[in-house]
Amino acid sequence: MIVVADAGPILHLHWIGCLSWGLPPTPIHVVEQVWTEITQHAPQALADPRLEREPVVDIDPDLQAKFSLQLGETAAIAFALKHPGSLLLTDDAAARRACLSVGVVAVGTIGLILEAARSKRVSVDEALRALEHLPNKGRLYVTPELIARAVAALLTVR
Amino acid sequence: MELVGVVKDGKVELPASVHLPDGAEVRVIVTSEALAATQPFESEPITETNLLADIAWATGHRFDS
Numbered sequence: 001m002i003v004v005a006d007a008g009p010i011l012h013l014h015w016i017g018c019l020s021w022g023l024p025p026t027p028i029h030v031v032e033q034v035w036t037e038i039t040q041h042a043p044q045a046l047a048d049p050r051l052e053r054e055p056v057v058d059i060d061p062d063l064q065a066k067f068s069l070q071l072g073e074t075a076a077i078a079f080a081l082k083h084p085g086s087l088l089l090t091d092d093a094a095a096r097r098a099c100l101s102v103g104v105v106a107v108g109t110i111g112l113i114l115e116a117a118r119s120k121r122v123s124v125d126e127a128l129r130a131l132e133h134l135p136n137k138g139r140l141y142v143t144p145e146l147i148a149r150a151v152a153a154l155l156t157v158r
Numbered sequence: 159m160e161l162v163g164v165v166k167d168g169k170v171e172l173p174a175s176v177h178l179p180d181g182a183e184v185r186v187i188v189t190s191e192a193l194a195a196t197q198p199f200e201s202e203p204i205t206e207t208n209l210l211a212d213i214a215w216a217t218g219h220r221f222d223s
Contacts, residue, residue: 011199024221041199093202096211107219108204111212119220141198146209153213 002083003028005051006076007037008091008140012109014045016138018130021122022112023050028089032056033075054079067098080104091140109140110150117157124157 005028013022030038030046031054038046057075064074073095080086081102088099091108099106107115110131117127131150134140163170170186178184 008199026221091200091204091208093200093205093208096208105215106211107215108208108212110204110209111216114213114216115219115221118216135198139197139199140204141200141202142204142209146204146206149209150213153216 001026002080002086004076004080004083004086004088005030005034006088006090006092006095007034007041007072009089009109009112010038010045010048010051011041012091012134012138012140013112013130014042016130016133018113018122018126019045019048021116021126022109022130023048023089024112024115025121026050027052029054029079031072031075031079033059034072037070037072057082063098063102067094067101069094069098073098077102077104109134109138110142114150114154114157117154124154127154 003024003026010019010023010030013019028050030051033056035046035053057078059071059074059078063069063077069077070092073090073092076088076090077095077098080088081104086104088095088104088106089108089112090096090099090106096106096108113127113130116122117124128151131147131154135142135144135147163172165171172178
């Protein structure tokens with residue numbers, strides 16, 4: 001499986017100090033448009049050796065307009081479409097709607113944290129702390145109610 | 159090379175050890191950590207549908223497998 005990343009999950013995991021175990025233990029393709037976006041917010045996050053910088057990808061302006069996508073999300077989806085079976089890491093709601101439309105599987109930061117705990121790359125306690133930090137320190141746009149539901153899902157791992 | 163400077167009274171202050179050579183190109187990226195730390199990165203909140211999709215995906219998928 002090819003893993004493609006939008007800026008959000010990399011930044012959120014970086015901001016809460018969980019990039020090492022939160023990202024999948026595989027190469028993660030980051031197209032130039034997304035790479036540039038991350039550079040503007042947290043260039044240190046790009047030091048992770050799993051991140052593979054990909055050249056600029058031609059985007060589909062119709063898809064971008066239809067779902068009101070930003071440049072990075074549009075480029076990441078374009079890269080995923082070029083590699084069938086790709087998984088796109090994104091927390092952007094519009095990008096996830098676009099992914100549903102074009103048949104790209106997408107997962108967000110919460111899903112990555114849950115998977116890391118289930119795969120035992122991290123303890124449940126540490127994953128719990130990560131979920132709790134996501135809305136503030138992590139700057140993920142998510143309500144306390146949804147974090148509580150994610151925590152409940154995480155605790156089923158125990 | 160990347161350097162971080164702070165604007166004070168309209169002037170960019172760099173660490174004392176930094177000497178920019180003549181002709182060096184400087185790219186200014188304006189950010190405010192204090193502001194950034196309080197604002198969500200995304201423009202739309204995570205939806206219940208997004209969350210349920212994440213939970214379902216994490217239940218059935220393992221990167222290590």
